Amino acid sequence: MSLLRRAIAYGLAVAVAATLGTVASARASTAVVLNSDDDTLSVVSGDSYREISRVHIGRGPHHLIVSPDGRTLIVAMSGSNELVLIDRKTGVESQRIEASDPYQLGFSPDGKWFVTASIRLDHIDIYDAKTFQLVHRLPAATMPSHIAFARDSTTAFVTLQGTGSLIAIDLASGKVNWTVPVGPTPAGIITRASGTLLVGVMGSDYIAEVDPHDGSLIRKIHTGNGAHNFLASPDGKTLYVSNRVAGTISVLNADTLEVTATLIAPGGPDDMALSPDGRELWATARWRASIDVIELASGALKAMVPVGRSPHGIFVY
Amino acid sequence: MFEALQRLIEQIQGTVFETAVQPLLFRLGLMDWAEDSFDGIEFALYGALAVAVAYVVCRPLELWRPVECWDDRHAVRTDIVYTLIHRIGIVPAVLFVILTPIGTMIDGYLRFRGYIPPEIEQLVTPLYDHPFATFMVYMAVLDLGEYWRHRLQHRLPWWWALHSLHHDQRQMTLWSDDRNHILDDVLAVVWTGTIAMLIDVPPGEYPLVLIGFRLIESLSHTNVRLGFGAHGSALLVGPQYHRIHHSIAHAEPPFDRPRGCNFAVILPIWDVIFGTWRRIDEFPQTGVAALDGPAVRCGYLAHQVEGFRRLGAVLMHACNRRSPGFAAAFPARSTPSPG
Numbered sequence: 001m002s003l004l005r006r007a008i009a010y011g012l013a014v015a016v017a018a019t020l021g022t023v024a025s026a027r028a029s030t031a032v033v034l035n036s037d038d039d040t041l042s043v044v045s046g047d048s049y050r051e052i053s054r055v056h057i058g059r060g061p062h063h064l065i066v067s068p069d070g071r072t073l074i075v076a077m078s079g080s081n082e083l084v085l086i087d088r089k090t091g092v093e094s095q096r097i098e099a100s101d102p103y104q105l106g107f108s109p110d111g112k113w114f115v116t117a118s119i120r121l122d123h124i125d126i127y128d129a130k131t132f133q134l135v136h137r138l139p140a141a142t143m144p145s146h147i148a149f150a151r152d153s154t155t156a157f158v159t160l161q162g163t164g165s166l167i168a169i170d171l172a173s174g175k176v177n178w179t180v181p182v183g184p185t186p187a188g189i190i191t192r193a194s195g196t197l198l199v200g201v202m203g204s205d206y207i208a209e210v211d212p213h214d215g216s217l218i219r220k221i222h223t224g225n226g227a228h229n230f231l232a233s234p235d236g237k238t239l240y241v242s243n244r245v246a247g248t249i250s251v252l253n254a255d256t257l258e259v260t261a262t263l264i265a266p267g268g269p270d271d272m273a274l275s276p277d278g279r280e281l282w283a284t285a286r287w288r289a290s291i292d293v294i295e296l297a298s299g300a301l302k303a304m305v306p307v308g309r310s311p312h313g314i315f316v317y
Numbered sequence: 318m319f320e321a322l323q324r325l326i327e328q329i330q331g332t333v334f335e336t337a338v339q340p341l342l343f344r345l346g347l348m349d350w351a352e353d354s355f356d357g358i359e360f361a362l363y364g365a366l367a368v369a370v371a372y373v374v375c376r377p378l379e380l381w382r383p384v385e386c387w388d389d390r391h392a393v394r395t396d397i398v399y400t401l402i403h404r405i406g407i408v409p410a411v412l413f414v415i416l417t418p419i420g421t422m423i424d425g426y427l428r429f430r431g432y433i434p435p436e437i438e439q440l441v442t443p444l445y446d447h448p449f450a451t452f453m454v455y456m457a458v459l460d461l462g463e464y465w466r467h468r469l470q471h472r473l474p475w476w477w478a479l480h481s482l483h484h485d486q487r488q489m490t491l492w493s494d495d496r497n498h499i500l501d502d503v504l505a506v507v508w509t510g511t512i513a514m515l516i517d518v519p520p521g522e523y524p525l526v527l528i529g530f531r532l533i534e535s536l537s538h539t540n541v542r543l544g545f546g547a548h549g550s551a552l553l554v555g556p557q558y559h560r561i562h563h564s565i566a567h568a569e570p571p572f573d574r575p576r577g578c579n580f581a582v583i584l585p586i587w588d589v590i591f592g593t594w595r596r597i598d599e600f601p602q603t604g605v606a607a608l609d610g611p612a613v614r615c616g617y618l619a620h621q622v623e624g625f626r627r628l629g630a631v632l633m634h635a636c637n638r639r640s641p642g643f644a645a646a647f648p649a650r651s652t653p654s655p656g
Contacts, residue, residue, distance in 0.1 A: 037356070037359075039448070056448040059436075059517075059518075079517075079518065080436060080438075080517070081433050081434070081436075081517075098433060100428050100433055101428070118428075120421060120424075121421060121424055121425040121428050122421070122425055123425065123428065123429065137429065139425075139429070143349055161348075161349045162349050184346050184348065185346075185348040185349045202348050202351075203343070203346055203348040203349075225343060226339075226343060226348065244339075244351075245339055245340065245343050245348075247335070267331060267335070268331075268334075268335065268339070286355070287330075287331040287334050287335050287339075287355060288327075288328070288331040288335075289324075289327045289331070306324070309327060310352075310355070
């Protein structure tokens with residue numbers, strides 16, 4: 001990064017810090033939301049359920065994750081072909097790393113590999129997670145979307161929305177282990193404690209449990225139309241599934257996969273996050289430019305917080 | 318006010334998508350088109366708003382000081398059809414569905430060979446902190462691209478065969494901006510898409526500003542006796558400036574020389590830089606001298622067929638110079654009527 005670029009980055013860092021840092025000190029519950037059509041990052045207060053600020057962050061922000069050491073938020077900017085690293089404690093932008101159309105992103109459980117999926121340009125990139133050096137770039141037809149990892153960190157699993165399939169990639173060699181059909185327009189994917197995979201089948205009304213060894217279908221669990229994405233509770237006992245078309249979020253027992261409740265979440269619920277006290281579920285409502293805040297004890301929709309256009313990734317802390 | 322308007326459009330967009338489009342996509346097994354369809358609704362809503370704004374601003378001007386008055390406005394109705402199907406998104410949607418996979422394939426091919434398109438912000442780093450300024454720079458670059466596309470539309474005979482559909486309107490009004498042949502639209506998408514691929518796509522966070530640009534394009538075709546003066550006409554394309562470009566006296570081969578002028582779409586500075594700027598205190602008659610009658614005053618589909626006929630004739634002539642093709646496409650050059 002040039003000195004001038006560093007200076008510019010510092011300017012943005014100050015802006016982000018002024019919002020994230022200040023709010024973080026005021027109250028523990030704060031949400032960071034990526035508005036993918038606005039190219040902005042919103043900061044939402046968990047006290048007032050209002051957007052406190054909105055800053056321009058770059059083009060096409062979609063998903064974000066926390067680094068394995070918990071110190072950094074990493075934002076995937078598909079439009080501007082970069083990863084934006086933000087210090088989680090201070091809110092200061094620390095680095096921008098060139099990447100090819102990163103849409104979804106994830107670290108392998110051992111922290112060795114970092115993987116991004118390019119849903120628009122049909123490829124998957126595997127990086128050395130320590131250096132962010134590209135190790136493998138694989139074509140993936142078509143629309144590689146969400147990413148999960150084998151518990152032993154040997155394999156990445158990526159849903160292919162365009163072809164209704166799931167691909168398994170050996171991370172060390174970059175070779176494809178298998179590709180199997182999994183259902184129409186698969187999106188979210190998560191690895192269970194048992195090691196099996198759950199895939200949200202957005203073109204239908206179920207999630208599919210898949211054997212990670214060969215991709216064979218184990219069973220289907222009905223959740224709701226447009227089953228899209230997953231969130232596991234920190235204690236591992238509960239799974240949440242957003243159903244985009246139905247406008248609901250299914251609550252599942254993580255052991256039995258039995259649906260225990262269905263929460264109303266209008267506006268095309270997408271990514272989800274739990275408040276630090278575990279009492280609220282926050283979900284981005286893509287089609288209504290807002291955030292659904294649901295009180296888990298009562299199941300009531302507590303607030304709909306207006307943010308920018310097409311809110312996608314969310315992180316609450 | 319703008320924020321409230323944008324919020325209202327977002328609400329309508331979300332409601333239309335959730336209640337009508339998404340259920341349909343789900344039933345048809347097309348959920349992988351969800352995001353594109355959602356964006357398409359936004360395009361249509363802002364397109365409709367752009368049409369409404371253009372009508373509210375430009376139509377009173379046409380009633381106030383028209384350059385020409387016509388008893389029969391049949392030809393204008395065809396331009397209204399052109400405007401509606403273009404700006405509300407039918408033609409753009411079809412082109413998007415057809416051309417996006419091709420663009421993605423090329424972009425993906427380049428990406429696999431290590432090419433990541435540079436952003437203008439990387440070249441001019443202070444722009445990182447000024448997204449609106451960045452947006453305006455992108456619009457200026459695209460406008461420069463449009464200037465040169467327009468020059469080629471007039472320079473190349475086969476392209477002129479298509480572009481002549483835009484120029485053959487003798488009743489030029491606020492509706493005439495979208496009067497283009499479908500193949501010309503395809504070329505426009507490819508042209509702009511290529512530029513976008515080279516400099517990366519411009520930011521999309523200012524949809525209301527885009528309506529302002531569309532208003533300038535509608536205004537420049539408006540049938541009004543209005544100019545922006547010596548200084549204004551060097552800053553922004555206006556009705557008189559663009560009417561001179563549409564002059565029936567200028568639309569003769571080789572079209573962009575020696576009399577062709579004022580090719581700019583938004584910013585006349587490109588005409589100044591490249592020597593095609595002309596300012597005269599006239600409001601000339603518009604049209605193409607060689608073209609009149611049913612080939613010009615017809616409905617949308619007949620006009621599109623006429624475009625294919627002109628293109629075919631010009632291509633025949635290119636293959637065989639003794640073929641009367643070009644003359645068949647542009648049969649006579651009548652003396653232009655005084656403007």
